Amino acid sequence: MNVLVTGGAGYIGSHTCVSLLKAGHDVVVVDNLSNSKRETVDQVESIAGKNVTFYEGDVTEAGFLVEIFAAHSFDGVIHFAGYKAVGESVDLPSKYYRNNLLSTITLAELCQEYDVPKFVFSSSATVYGENASPMIESMDLLPTTNPYGETKAMSERILIDIAKANPGFEVSILRYFNPVGAHESGLIGESPNGIPNNLMPYVTQVAKGIREKLNVFGDDYDTLDGSGVRDYIHVMDLADGHIAALENLSDGVHIYNLGTGRGTSVLQLVEAFQQVNDVPVPYEVVGRRAGDIAVCYADATKAEQELGWVAKRGIQDMCRDAWNYENSVGAESMSQNRK
Numbered sequence: 001m002n003v004l005v006t007g008g009a010g011y012i013g014s015h016t017c018v019s020l021l022k023a024g025h026d027v028v029v030v031d032n033l034s035n036s037k038r039e040t041v042d043q044v045e046s047i048a049g050k051n052v053t054f055y056e057g058d059v060t061e062a063g064f065l066v067e068i069f070a071a072h073s074f075d076g077v078i079h080f081a082g083y084k085a086v087g088e089s090v091d092l093p094s095k096y097y098r099n100n101l102l103s104t105i106t107l108a109e110l111c112q113e114y115d116v117p118k119f120v121f122s123s124s125a126t127v128y129g130e131n132a133s134p135m136i137e138s139m140d141l142l143p144t145t146n147p148y149g150e151t152k153a154m155s156e157r158i159l160i161d162i163a164k165a166n167p168g169f170e171v172s173i174l175r176y177f178n179p180v181g182a183h184e185s186g187l188i189g190e191s192p193n194g195i196p197n198n199l200m201p202y203v204t205q206v207a208k209g210i211r212e213k214l215n216v217f218g219d220d221y222d223t224l225d226g227s228g229v230r231d232y233i234h235v236m237d238l239a240d241g242h243i244a245a246l247e248n249l250s251d252g253v254h255i256y257n258l259g260t261g262r263g264t265s266v267l268q269l270v271e272a273f274q275q276v277n278d279v280p281v282p283y284e285v286v287g288r289r290a291g292d293i294a295v296c297y298a299d300a301t302k303a304e305q306e307l308g309w310v311a312k313r314g315i316q317d318m319c320r321d322a323w324n325y326e327n328s329v330g331a332e333s334m335s336q337n338r339k
């Protein structure tokens, strides 16, 4: 297939491009590089040994996208591009609603105009809100605690309605749990700007000595050791999930959790990281972080039954590959304002 990947220079997008190319698909990337770098696309090409067509620009701009849709005959779109910082979305809600919703609407409209039948959307487990785990696709969505999460829930709604009105439009909505790790080559990985919000990049930076210690946000949750429990999934498993979703698409809307189905606590993850990589990760338990829930993990059976996809890599692989990337030449130069 000839696939348009929006946000293909980003963390999950770049790993998915590798999997797409390796599976024999052709890839066109559109990315405005607001939170990523052009070099990542070069790294993707060198890992896969195949070329990618790259356009720098914004997927909220229909005029810019029209030229790309006209120049290529796409079989499908995988839409990753979007703002994703939870805290920033609380401070700048209109930035999030404008960008994340407009991009989804614009792309879905262009798919109708140019007869592009397949659409895979990056959603998030955050749409489950405070439901009790395991999260299952058939659950009613609960309000999320921030505009970022709302943009994911609203984008899902918009795609469901557009698919209803346009028979033949095939939509796959993928709800990611907690993506971590990196491609085993160490050439691409997660390079957050500034102080990381998420656990794994914070852990790797503490291990590396860039930050003094990890703050563990709460040890008084009702979990096995009191720290928060999440379903961490290796980014290459997640990438493979997109290929399975794309290749198995059929008429209508299909929603899948992409998780392992297993929960790991913050303290368990820190312990695994130290053991696998033989490096200390000093930490201190501090108060809970506003908006966090105690436990979030997937029921991952639907993706297995319908797509034949299961996550193959474990916590050890995730910790090893995240550390390998942190120690690579690329990690430092990819990140901005790290200190």
Ligand SMILES: O=c1ccn([C@@H]2O[C@H](COP(=O)(O)OP(=O)(O)O[C@H]3O[C@H](CO)[C@H](O)[C@H](O)[C@H]3O)[C@@H](O)[C@H]2O)c(=O)[nH]1
Pocket (backbone or CB within 6 Å): 084, 086, 124, 125, 126, 149, 177, 178, 179, 197, 198, 199, 200, 202, 214, 215, 216, 217, 218, 227, 228, 229, 230, 266, 289, 292
């Ligand atoms: O420095 C840190 C960072 C995180 N945590 C803990 O580690 C766990 C995972 O936190 P992350 O920030 O890595 O991930 P979240 O589950 O909070 O975030 C996920 O859910 C969010 C919505 O709530 C967004 O969807 C986000 O993109 C996605 O990664 C949580 O228990 C959190 O409290 C710490 O203890 N210390």
